[in-house]
Amino acid sequence: MSAAGTPEIVDLETCDREPIHVPGSIQPHGALVVLSDPDLIVLQVSDNVAEFFPNSIEAALGSSAADLLGAECAPLLRDLGSRLPPTGEPLLLRAFRAGDRVLNAVGHRSDGVIVLEFEPASEESPSSSGLHPIVASFIAKVQGTSAVSELAQITAREVRRVTGFDRALVYRFDPDGTGVVVAEDGTGRLPSYQDHRFPESDIPKQARELYRRNRLRLIPDAGYRPCALVPARNPLTGTPLDLSHSTLRSVSPVHVEYMRNMGTAASMSVSVLKDGELWGLISCHHRTPRVVPFELRTTCDLLAQVFALQVAAREHAADYVRRVEIQSVLTRLLAHMARADDFVAGLLDHPGDVLAFVRAAGAAVVSEDRCGLIGRTPTENQVRRLATWLFVEQRKEVFHTDALSTVFPAAAAYTSEASGLLAVSVSKLHPTAVLWFRPEVIETIRWGGDPRKTVEAGAAPGRLHPRKSFETWSQTVRDRAVPWLGSEVDGATELRNAVVGIVLRKAEEMAALNVELQRSNRELEAFSYSVSHDLRAPLRHIVGYAELLKDVAKDKLAKSELKHADTIIESSIYAGKLVDNLLAYSRMGRAALDHSTIDTGALVTEVRADVMSEFPGRRVRWEVGPLPTVAGDLVMLRLAVRNLLANAVKYTKTREEAVVEIGATTGADAHTFHVRDNGVGFDMRYRDKLFGVFQRLHRWEDFEGTGIGLANVRRIIERHGGRTWADGEVNRGATFYFTLPVPNDRERE
Known part of the structure; x- marks a missing residue:
C-alpha cells in the first residue's frame, strides 16, 4: 500500500x-x-x-x-x-x-x-573426443521416441546428468507468453515444478529476445558482485557496450532476487529454437553456487539443438498429417457444394464432413434467408446475432478465438456450446458466413506461485521486486476451448476462397441467364413492336373496308350476311385491342426504378477507371467539367455512362491521343450532359439509326460491339424521363447528349 x-x-x-x-x-x-x-x-x-x-x-x-x-x-x-x-x-x-x-x-x-x-578451463571438462559419445548416445535415445513429452524428459535427464545441477526443466512457451514445465529431472533437493505454469512477466519480452539471440546463459553464483566495464562506454560509439551475445553478461537485479526467492544459488539456461523462434528453454538450477565449464555448456547447447530439431520434425509431421486430413475433407466438401444448388445446401446436407473438417463440435451456415445448424451449437437467434457482430464489428475474412466470451460478451450465455469459434465470411454485403464451434473445456492449472502477484513495488520509485512465494497455486480456467490449429485456420481460409469462387460462378451463370433474358425481352419488344406496327394497318383496312362494304351493300345483303359483316368488324377491332394489349404487356415487364441521390462526378471517375482497365496502353486525355448531383437508379445510370465512355474510347482508337470531354449544363427543368470525342465520328444522315437495337454505322471488323449499347442508353434515359441525341461528322468526332430532369421542390423534400 x-x-x-x-x-x-x-x-x-x-x-x-x-x-x-x-x-x-x-x-x-x-x-x-x-x-x-x-x-x-x-x-x-x-x-x-x-x-x-x-x-x-x-x-x-x-x-x-x-x-x-x-x-x-x-x-x-x-x-x-x-x-x-x-x-x-x-x-x-x-x-x-x-x-x-x-x-x-x-x-x-x-x-x-x-x-x-x-x-x-576446468580439468574436469571432457575433451572434444569425450563429448562425442554424450551427443551420439543422446541422439540414439531421442530417435526412438515419438511423443514430444518423452523427448523433453530424456533431454532434461541428459542435461542434468552432464551438468550435475540439482534440477533440470524443459520449459515451453505458449502463444500467450506463459511458460509451462513439460519435463523435469532432479535430485530432490529442490521442489518439483513438473506441469507447472509461470506467468509471462517472469521472462519479459526483451529477455525472451536475448534468449533467442544468445542460446547459452550461466549464473554460477546468484550472490556475485558485478564487475564493471572500464571505461563505462564504448570509446568508439560513446554508448554502453551491447552485451547481448556475451557469455558473462551481468544479469538484472530483479532476476538475481528472483533466483534467491526460488532458493537457487546457480542457474543455467539453454534456448530451444524452432524455426528460428524461441520454443522454450532448458532451465537448470542448483542450491549452491556451481560453475559449468564452457565445453559442457556447449555440449548442452548441442543437446538442445538436437532436441529442437526432433521437436520440429515431430510437430511438422503432425501438422502435415493434419493438413492432409483437412485437404481430404475439403475435397469432399467442394464436391458436395459443386453438386448442390448452392453452397449452403452442399454443406448442410453433409454435416459429418463439415464437423470433421476442423474437428468442431458444432457448425452453422448463415445466409440472408437461411441459418442451418449442425451438431452442438447456440440457438438460431444467438448464431444470427453472432454472425451480425462478426459482419459489423470484425469484418474479417477469417476469424478465430478459443475464448469467444472475452471478445463477444453475449457469448457468455453459451460457453458450453461455443467457447471456441472459427468463422469465415463469404460476403462483404451481407452477414453470410460459415461458423464452427468448440465447447468450453474446464481445466485446472498449477502455477509456480500466484500469477496475480508476479512483482511487488519497491521502496524506490520504479523499483520492482519479484514475488517471494513459488508455492503451487491452482487455478480453474473456464470459458476456453481447445485452440484452433494453424492448419485448421488455413483449411477454413481455403474453404472460404472455394465458397466465394462457387458463389461468383453462380453469379456469373445468373448474369449470363440475365443477359439471355434481356435479349429475349428485346426480341419480344421488337416482336411486339412489329406486331403492333405491321398488323395495325391491315386490321384497320379490314375494319374500314368491311364497314364500307356493309354501308354500300346493306340493301343487297340479307340479314344474316349483314351479321357476318358485323362479325368481321368486331373481330378485327378485337384483334387490334389484342395487339395493343400485347405491346402494353411487354412494357409492363420492365423493372421498377430504384431512385437514389447520385454524384455524377464520382460516378464518372469510377466508370473511367473501369473503362480504362479494358484498354491498357491507350493514351486518353480526359477533360471533365463540373457535374451535378441527380436523382435516379444508380445501377442503370452507371450502365448508361459506361456505354457512352466505352464508345468514346473505342471509336478513338485510330487517334494517337484520344480526347474525351465530359460536361453538363443545368437548365430550369433538366441537366443536359454531353460526351464528346475526337474519334471517327458518323454521317449525320444516319443518326436516327444510332440508338436502334442492333443498328451499327461501322463495320464490326473495324470496331467490335453488339449494337445494343446506345439502345440501352436511350431506354435507360427515357425510363428516367430524359432524352438522347447525337451530333457528329465523319473523321471529326462525335458528341452524344442526354438529359435528366431536375427535381422540383416537392421532389427534393
Whole structure:
C-alpha cells in the first residue's frame, strides 16, 4: 500500500523496458576485454582483468592485445577478425595458458568492436573426443521416441546428468507468453515444478529476445558482485557496450532476487529454437553456487539443438498429417457444394464432413434467408446475432478465438456450446458466413506461485521486486476451448476462397441467364413492336373496308350476311385491342426504378477507371467539367455512362491521343450532359439509326460491339424521363447528349 492507503500501481512494462542487454558489467567468474578491429588495441576491460592477466587496468587500456594477453595468446589473435561470425554469435576460440592457469577464450562482435571473454578451463571438462559419445548416445535415445513429452524428459535427464545441477526443466512457451514445465529431472533437493505454469512477466519480452539471440546463459553464483566495464562506454560509439551475445553478461537485479526467492544459488539456461523462434528453454538450477565449464555448456547447447530439431520434425509431421486430413475433407466438401444448388445446401446436407473438417463440435451456415445448424451449437437467434457482430464489428475474412466470451460478451450465455469459434465470411454485403464451434473445456492449472502477484513495488520509485512465494497455486480456467490449429485456420481460409469462387460462378451463370433474358425481352419488344406496327394497318383496312362494304351493300345483303359483316368488324377491332394489349404487356415487364441521390462526378471517375482497365496502353486525355448531383437508379445510370465512355474510347482508337470531354449544363427543368470525342465520328444522315437495337454505322471488323449499347442508353434515359441525341461528322468526332430532369421542390423534400 502507498502512504495514502491506496494500492500502488505496479508498472509491469518497467521490466520490459529494462536495458538488460547493456548492463555495463559482467559476472566475476570470467574477464572481458574489448578490442578495436582490426588493429586489436584494448578499448575496454572488466575491472577484474588484473585477476586474470598481470597488467593493471591502467596499463591494459590502450595497449595491444598481445601485450595484455601474453605470448601464449599469439595463435588465438592470429586472423581473429576473419574468424568471428559477423552475426555476433559467440565462438570458442581456443584454450591458452595465462600465467599458472589455462583459460578458455570466447569471442564475438558487438558495436563494431571485438569482445573477448575469458573463463578458467576446468580439468574436469571432457575433451572434444569425450563429448562425442554424450551427443551420439543422446541422439540414439531421442530417435526412438515419438511423443514430444518423452523427448523433453530424456533431454532434461541428459542435461542434468552432464551438468550435475540439482534440477533440470524443459520449459515451453505458449502463444500467450506463459511458460509451462513439460519435463523435469532432479535430485530432490529442490521442489518439483513438473506441469507447472509461470506467468509471462517472469521472462519479459526483451529477455525472451536475448534468449533467442544468445542460446547459452550461466549464473554460477546468484550472490556475485558485478564487475564493471572500464571505461563505462564504448570509446568508439560513446554508448554502453551491447552485451547481448556475451557469455558473462551481468544479469538484472530483479532476476538475481528472483533466483534467491526460488532458493537457487546457480542457474543455467539453454534456448530451444524452432524455426528460428524461441520454443522454450532448458532451465537448470542448483542450491549452491556451481560453475559449468564452457565445453559442457556447449555440449548442452548441442543437446538442445538436437532436441529442437526432433521437436520440429515431430510437430511438422503432425501438422502435415493434419493438413492432409483437412485437404481430404475439403475435397469432399467442394464436391458436395459443386453438386448442390448452392453452397449452403452442399454443406448442410453433409454435416459429418463439415464437423470433421476442423474437428468442431458444432457448425452453422448463415445466409440472408437461411441459418442451418449442425451438431452442438447456440440457438438460431444467438448464431444470427453472432454472425451480425462478426459482419459489423470484425469484418474479417477469417476469424478465430478459443475464448469467444472475452471478445463477444453475449457469448457468455453459451460457453458450453461455443467457447471456441472459427468463422469465415463469404460476403462483404451481407452477414453470410460459415461458423464452427468448440465447447468450453474446464481445466485446472498449477502455477509456480500466484500469477496475480508476479512483482511487488519497491521502496524506490520504479523499483520492482519479484514475488517471494513459488508455492503451487491452482487455478480453474473456464470459458476456453481447445485452440484452433494453424492448419485448421488455413483449411477454413481455403474453404472460404472455394465458397466465394462457387458463389461468383453462380453469379456469373445468373448474369449470363440475365443477359439471355434481356435479349429475349428485346426480341419480344421488337416482336411486339412489329406486331403492333405491321398488323395495325391491315386490321384497320379490314375494319374500314368491311364497314364500307356493309354501308354500300346493306340493301343487297340479307340479314344474316349483314351479321357476318358485323362479325368481321368486331373481330378485327378485337384483334387490334389484342395487339395493343400485347405491346402494353411487354412494357409492363420492365423493372421498377430504384431512385437514389447520385454524384455524377464520382460516378464518372469510377466508370473511367473501369473503362480504362479494358484498354491498357491507350493514351486518353480526359477533360471533365463540373457535374451535378441527380436523382435516379444508380445501377442503370452507371450502365448508361459506361456505354457512352466505352464508345468514346473505342471509336478513338485510330487517334494517337484520344480526347474525351465530359460536361453538363443545368437548365430550369433538366441537366443536359454531353460526351464528346475526337474519334471517327458518323454521317449525320444516319443518326436516327444510332440508338436502334442492333443498328451499327461501322463495320464490326473495324470496331467490335453488339449494337445494343446506345439502345440501352436511350431506354435507360427515357425510363428516367430524359432524352438522347447525337451530333457528329465523319473523321471529326462525335458528341452524344442526354438529359435528366431536375427535381422540383416537392421532389427534393
